[in-house]
Amino acid sequence: xALIGLITDFGLQDEYVGLMKAVILGIDAAAAPVxxxxxxxxxxxVQAAFLLEAAYRYFPAGSIHLIVVDPGxxxxxxxxxxxxxxxxFIAPDNGVLSLLMDPPGAVSSLRRxxxxxxxxxxxxPTFHGRDIMxxxxxxxxxxxxxxKLGPELNPNEVKILDGLRARRSGDGGIQxxxxxIDRFGNLITNLDQALLQFSExxxxxxxxxxxxxxxxxxxxxxxxxxxxxxxxxxxxxSRGYLEIAVRCGNAQRYFGVRQGDAVEVRPxx
Amino acid sequence: xALIGLITDFGLQDEYVGLMKAVILGIDAAAAPVxxxxxxxxxxxVQAAFLLEAAYRYFPAGSIHLIVVDPGxxxxxxxxxxxxxxxxFIAPDNGVLSLLMDPPGAVSSLRRxxxxxxxxxxxxPTFHGRDIMxxxxxxxxxxxxxxKLGPELNPNEVKILDGLRARRSGDGGIQxxxxxIDRFGNLITNLDQALLQFSExxxxxxxxxxxxxxxxxxxxxxxxxxxxxxxxxxxxxSRGYLEIAVRCGNAQRYFGVRQGDAVEVRPxx
Amino acid sequence: xALIGLITDFGLQDEYVGLMKAVILGIDAAAAPVxxxxxxxxxxxVQAAFLLEAAYRYFPAGSIHLIVVDPGxxxxxxxxxxxxxxxxFIAPDNGVLSLLMDPPGAVSSLRRxxxxxxxxxxxxPTFHGRDIMxxxxxxxxxxxxxxKLGPELNPNEVKILDGLRARRSGDGGIQxxxxxIDRFGNLITNLDQALLQFSExxxxxxxxxxxxxxxxxxxxxxxxxxxxxxxxxxxxxSRGYLEIAVRCGNAQRYFGVRQGDAVEVRPxx
Numbered sequence: 001x002a003l004i005g006l007i008t009d010f011g012l013q014d015e016y017v018g019l020m021k022a023v024i025l026g027i028d029a030a031a032a033p034v035x036x037x038x039x040x041x042x043x044x045x046v047q048a049a050f051l052l053e054a055a056y057r058y059f060p061a062g063s064i065h066l067i068v069v070d071p072g073x074x075x076x077x078x079x080x081x082x083x084x085x086x087x088x089f090i091a092p093d094n095g096v097l098s099l100l101m102d103p104p105g106a107v108s109s110l111r112r113x114x115x116x117x118x119x120x121x122x123x124x125p126t127f128h129g130r131d132i133m134x135x136x137x138x139x140x141x142x143x144x145x146x147x148k149l150g151p152e153l154n155p156n157e158v159k160i161l162d163g164l165r166a167r168r169s170g171d172g173g174i175q176x177x178x179x180x181i182d183r184f185g186n187l188i189t190n191l192d193q194a195l196l197q198f199s200e201x202x203x204x205x206x207x208x209x210x211x212x213x214x215x216x217x218x219x220x221x222x223x224x225x226x227x228x229x230x231x232x233x234x235x236x237x238s239r240g241y242l243e244i245a246v247r248c249g250n251a252q253r254y255f256g257v258r259q260g261d262a263v264e265v266r267p268x269x
Numbered sequence: 270x271a272l273i274g275l276i277t278d279f280g281l282q283d284e285y286v287g288l289m290k291a292v293i294l295g296i297d298a299a300a301a302p303v304x305x306x307x308x309x310x311x312x313x314x315v316q317a318a319f320l321l322e323a324a325y326r327y328f329p330a331g332s333i334h335l336i337v338v339d340p341g342x343x344x345x346x347x348x349x350x351x352x353x354x355x356x357x358f359i360a361p362d363n364g365v366l367s368l369l370m371d372p373p374g375a376v377s378s379l380r381r382x383x384x385x386x387x388x389x390x391x392x393x394p395t396f397h398g399r400d401i402m403x404x405x406x407x408x409x410x411x412x413x414x415x416x417k418l419g420p421e422l423n424p425n426e427v428k429i430l431d432g433l434r435a436r437r438s439g440d441g442g443i444q445x446x447x448x449x450i451d452r453f454g455n456l457i458t459n460l461d462q463a464l465l466q467f468s469e470x471x472x473x474x475x476x477x478x479x480x481x482x483x484x485x486x487x488x489x490x491x492x493x494x495x496x497x498x499x500x501x502x503x504x505x506x507s508r509g510y511l512e513i514a515v516r517c518g519n520a521q522r523y524f525g526v527r528q529g530d531a532v533e534v535r536p537x538x
Numbered sequence: 539x540a541l542i543g544l545i546t547d548f549g550l551q552d553e554y555v556g557l558m559k560a561v562i563l564g565i566d567a568a569a570a571p572v573x574x575x576x577x578x579x580x581x582x583x584v585q586a587a588f589l590l591e592a593a594y595r596y597f598p599a600g601s602i603h604l605i606v607v608d609p610g611x612x613x614x615x616x617x618x619x620x621x622x623x624x625x626x627f628i629a630p631d632n633g634v635l636s637l638l639m640d641p642p643g644a645v646s647s648l649r650r651x652x653x654x655x656x657x658x659x660x661x662x663p664t665f666h667g668r669d670i671m672x673x674x675x676x677x678x679x680x681x682x683x684x685x686k687l688g689p690e691l692n693p694n695e696v697k698i699l700d701g702l703r704a705r706r707s708g709d710g711g712i713q714x715x716x717x718x719i720d721r722f723g724n725l726i727t728n729l730d731q732a733l734l735q736f737s738e739x740x741x742x743x744x745x746x747x748x749x750x751x752x753x754x755x756x757x758x759x760x761x762x763x764x765x766x767x768x769x770x771x772x773x774x775x776s777r778g779y780l781e782i783a784v785r786c787g788n789a790q791r792y793f794g795v796r797q798g799d800a801v802e803v804r805p806x807x
Contacts, residue, residue: 003563005556011452012281012550013308015324016507018274021303025272026329029301032567034559039551042453043517055553058668060564071517074492125492127507130327183549184580223612223663238554238665248581248609280721281550282577284593285776287543290572294541295598298570311722312786340786343761394761396776399596 001030002088002141005055005065007048008129009040016127020066020134023120027138034059043071045096047259049164050179050190053099054239056087066129066137067091074125079132080158081149083109088140090133095161102165104155114150166191166263173266176242178212178259185250187212189263191242196220196265206267210234212244213255224248270299271357271410274324274334276317277398278309285396289335289403292389296407303328312340314365316528318433319448319459322368323508325356335398335406336360343394348401349427350418352378357409359402364430371434373424383419435460435532442535445511447481447528454519456481458532460511465489465534475536479503481513482524493517539568540626540679543593543603545586546667547578554665558604558672561658565676572597581609583634585797587702588717588728591637592777594625604667604675605629612663617670618696619687621647626678628671633699640703642693652688704729704801711804714780716750716797723788725750727801729780734758734803744805748772750782751793762786 004024010016021033036055040048048069056065070077070092078093084100084107091097101107113136120131136149166176166189174195180188196208207219220242221233229248232255237243242263246254273293279285290302305324309317317338325334339361347362353369353376360366370376382405389400405418435445435458443464449457465477476488489511490502498517501524506512511532515523542562548554559571574593578586586607594603608630616631622638622645629635639645651674661669674687704714704727712733718726734746745757758780759771767786770793775781780801784792 001567003560003567005560009452012304013306014449014451015305015320016451018303018305019324019327022272022274022324022327022329022332025301025303026327029270029272032563034556034563035550036553036556037551051553055557055560058557058560058564060560063560072494075494124507126504126512130507180552182552182554183547225610225613235664238662238668243664278721281573282575283718283720284574284589285720287572287574288593288596291541291543291593291596291598291601294570294572295596298539298541341763344763393776395773395781399776 003059003063004033005036007036008038008068009042010038012038019130023134024138028142031141040069045069045094049096049099061086064088064137067096068129073128079113081111081113090137093158095159098161110153112150112153176263178261181252185252187244187251189242193236193240208265211264213257272328272332273302274305276305277307277337278311279307281307288399292403293407297411300410309338314338314363318365318368330355333357333406336365337398342397348382350380350382359406362427364428367430370424379422381419381422445532447530450521454521456513456520458511462505462509477534480533482526541597541601542571543574545574546576546606547580548576550576557668561672562676566680569679578607583607583632587634587637599624602626602675605634606667611666617651619649619651628675631696633697636699648691650688650691714801716799719790723790725782725789727780731774731778746803749802751795
């Protein structure tokens with residue numbers, strides 16, 4: 001029996017997520033599906049990749065994650081099985097697992113999921129999540145050896161998205177972007193804590209200046225309560241990444257930004 | 270222990286769905302509720318009927334489905350128990366089970382759920398889902414004989430909605446309608462695969478022409494990838510019904526149509 | 539093993555709710571989380587307090603409720619453990635448990651949750667739901683003695699919100715307000731059944747007049763079917779409180795009111 005984290009762009013208004021759970025529980029009644037998010041923007045593989053990275057560490061070792069953001073469903077794109085960081089992942093080969101394969105040494109096992117004996121009797125060309133991936137997840141949860149899923153792959157045979165991580169710029173700053181905007185309007189970036197700490201931008205005598213949407217925040221707070229209601233702040237959010245928030249307010253509306261917009265950290269002058 | 274599929278028009282913002290689950294799990298801690306959709310349009314019995322038909326086959330035999338789309342709650346309308354296709358269903362007597370009773374021979378058992386010994390001590394006249402139906406479901410899940418739910422009914426004693434299925438028109442075409450629009454804007458019709466295959470519209474030398482919203486699609490594709498991004502297509506969707514989609518786009522906006530609008534298939538000229 | 543009711547203002551689009559479930563199930567795989575609502579308005583403690591009161595009675599004795607509406611996260615506000623009415627509650631000390639501590643005699647146990655041995659190794663200052671409260675809930679579910687959570691508190695040491703309940707006005711009426719508006723646009727008030735029954739407003743020769751949004755409803759119905767489609771009505775809803783609805787319609791739009799608006803019951807003239 002395993003926890004099964006679910007990330008999709010299916011939304012919850014349709015039956016799609018429920019059908020995957022019914023298929024999983026029909027094969028392994030002891031499986032425990034856990035919805036992480038089904039509100040990934042349709043076909044937004046980058047958003048799903050960061051959501052997965054933020055979430056998987058909170059699952060016990062051996063958990064299985066099923067990620068179905070799959071614009072290429074029904075085409076020749078493969079379905080992947082990945083073991084990394086003591087967790088297991090099943091997803092289309094479209095780059096959504098990129099952050100888990102960086103560095104490549106993190107990969108314990110990588111396979112193509114292509115054993116039709118595990119599929120549902122009739123496979124819809126538009127819903128591999130239900131007919132191919134959910135059964136694979138359930139058989140793993142029930143204890144099946146992962147080698148039965150299909151043949152091994154090399155990491156260089158699968159699609160990797162480049163440029164997902166923030167990076168240092170020449171002048172000692174960091175360049176990144178907004179990868180998710182949550183219900184509260186908090187702007188979650190790809191500027192991770194380690195990068196922040198090692199950047200010159202964190203020199204103690206020059207607090208970092210965070211630039212976004214043509215505006216500026218100086219300094220990084222610890223929690224929302226560190227500023228007055230209605231004021232913007234930057235903090236290291238619960239994902240471990242730099243977040244921009246407005247206390248008791250909505251940073252998305254405050255800054256007028258969108259997912260994908262640039263965020264830059266520079267030493268303040 | 271049984272899987273319990275849940276379909277309602279309650280939405281997820283209120284406590285209503287959670288209360289039904291709490292009642293079910295309070296009676297049978299081993300029950301496994303699976304949300305199919307709680308976003309049925311308020312009181313849209315037809316939408317729920319098609320959603321149910323699309324979903325129930327993916328549940329293991331013996332599963333129980335609870336459908337609470339119940340504009341007549343608190344009036345004299347009965348609550349029904351139906352066994353069909355090796356699955357069990359509890360729902361108000363308002364036609365939501367019509368597709369499952371067609372043909373009538375599909376019905377293995379049909380009962381009125383009216384045994385007050387199974388109800389919660391106080392029954393709200395506005396929430397029979399929580400106080401009458403959820404306990405019935407839970408007792409079944411726990412192994413109770415369905416005969417304890419209430420007396421047998423004849424199929425002709427319950428409400429059946431006519432005209433749900435698409436039908437052949439005089440000139441060799443098929444007339445149907447949009448019964449659901451999903452998160453992606455895909456238009457799901459009631460034109461089922463069997464009807465499509467047997468229709469003259471599928472004569473190989475004349476690809477079918479699908480008419481909707483004053484526009485036309487010629488031919489039926491296999492999957493989204495068969496057309497260019499932004500282009501419309503028709504395909505047999507994962508429900509087994511004709512769907513109209515726009516690759517990497519939104520067919521609802523593209524065609525400017527709404528649920529209930531007509532869709533017609535005719536041989537192309 | 540316990541049912542675990544979940545109420546938050548996290549929404550379902552982000553991973554926050556799923557992470558709390560993963561943490562809970564990682565500690566107690568037999569726990570059964572039940573979503574009540576994650577659509578509490580951001581930081582609306584009053585709405586959450588009424589939602590909790592409406593919901594907890596439907597859970598079996600010994601259930602645990604986790605309420606994370608927590609505008610003070612990361613500040614000095616405490617986390618509370620409450621036992622009342624044979625149920626258990628974990629929530630921030632911000633008044634969200636007020637209705638359960640009224641009268642104070644209802645409290646069987648009240649503690650501060652402050653034992654770091656139970657926390658996750660790294661506690662985010664912006665997500666105590668995941669790092670402090672979820673582990674506490676899971677250890678309780680697994681059978682841990684509540685005394686290990688932290689020291690006892692007196693009810694007068696915690697924040698209580700006043701004025702939550704409706705009250706009699708001088709002239710024999712009742713003054714309350716709208717505390718929740720549900721998916722159907724039904725207006726749920728804080729005018730409870732007992733108050734209604736004992737009020738002079740219920741004198742049999744003078745049916746009660748319900749005033750809201752500058753308009754008037756006379757009399758209290760039993761269920762929606764008691765009026766014609768499109769007509770407004772008042773009834774005692776499934777929460778046990780006075781509700782204003784429009785049959786087959788939307789009372790929020792009909793009356794043009796908002797959550798928090800006043801509702802008054804007076805004897806009709």
